[in-house]
Amino acid sequence: MTILELEDICFSYPGQAPVLDGASLQLEPGQRLSIAGPNGSGKSTLFRVVLGLQAPSSGRVNIFGKDRCVEADFHEVRRRIGLVFQDPDDQLFCPTVAEDIAFGPLNLGRSTAEALAIVDKVLSDLDLMHLRDRITHKLSGGEKRLVTLATVLAMEPEALLLDEPTNALDAKNEARLLEILQGLPQAILLVSHAPAFRRSLAPETLELRRGQLVTV
Numbered sequence: 233m234t235i236l237e238l239e240d241i242c243f244s245y246p247g248q249a250p251v252l253d254g255a256s257l258q259l260e261p262g263q264r265l266s267i268a269g270p271n272g273s274g275k276s277t278l279f280r281v282v283l284g285l286q287a288p289s290s291g292r293v294n295i296f297g298k299d300r301c302v303e304a305d306f307h308e309v310r311r312r313i314g315l316v317f318q319d320p321d322d323q324l325f326c327p328t329v330a331e332d333i334a335f336g337p338l339n340l341g342r343s344t345a346e347a348l349a350i351v352d353k354v355l356s357d358l359d360l361m362h363l364r365d366r367i368t369h370k371l372s373g374g375e376k377r378l379v380t381l382a383t384v385l386a387m388e389p390e391a392l393l394l395d396e397p398t399n400a401l402d403a404k405n406e407a408r409l410l411e412i413l414q415g416l417p418q419a420i421l422l423v424s425h426a427p428a429f430r431r432s433l434a435p436e437t438l439e440l441r442r443g444q445l446v447t448v
């Protein structure tokens with residue numbers, strides 16, 4: 233089943249020219265697709281539309297085989313698709329790293345013991361165990377970014393939307409992130425200004441140009 237299908241999506245912020253003006257894309261299970269485009273071209277807006285945080289003025293959003301139109305349609309989408317925000321501070325809000333990672337599983341009804349087991353598994357998979365009991369807001373920018381990915385993976389999503397995941401990462405951690413992402417089974421939709429990273433992760437790139445997604 234196709235994970236995500238956007239067809240002819242149009243969207244404008246109030247009083248502004250259209251940001252999305254007939255954008256279409258399709259994401260299949262296991263596929264890695266990247267989206268490029270200049271600052272302000274609408275890449276983050278596109279992610280917001282996928283998760284139902286902005287409603288398009290026209291077009292079709294079909295996710296996991298169902299058309300998604302109203303807010304209630306997107307509850308399931310947000311549970312099954314994980315978004316790594318552009319700014320980790322929008323995503324991390326608990327006192328410690330372990331609490332931040334446990335938050336999602338607890339929210340999904342896991343017991344405390346189950347949530348803690350997930351915390352340890354995800355941190356160990358990402359080789360981040362040393363950050364487990366650190367105060368979240370005292371982490372470095374790069375550490376926050378990797379922890380953000382851990383919080384999303386803890387929800388066991390079926391697809392990942394990654395918004396500029398290499399921001400704040402040094403070369404070593406960028407290489408580690410690439411290796412981690414390459415090892416994941418999930419479909420990935422990546423927004424990135426880093427061409428080398430894009431090419432290494434995703435064989436296909438679409439560019440957002442004048443509100444439309446074109447193959448480059």
Ligand SMILES: Nc1ncnc2c1ncn2[C@@H]1O[C@H](COP(=O)(O)OP(=O)(O)OP(=O)(O)O)[C@@H](O)[C@H]1O
Nearest residue numbers: 245246248251269270271272273274275276277278
């Ligand atoms: N909440 C908002 N209200 C009004 N305008 C907005 C809002 N969010 C974004 N915009 C505008 O919409 C356009 C697209 O923004 P968006 O953040 O989607 O671009 P982007 O491609 O992700 O940019 P970047 O590469 O800089 O992250 C920009 O002109 C931006 O100023």
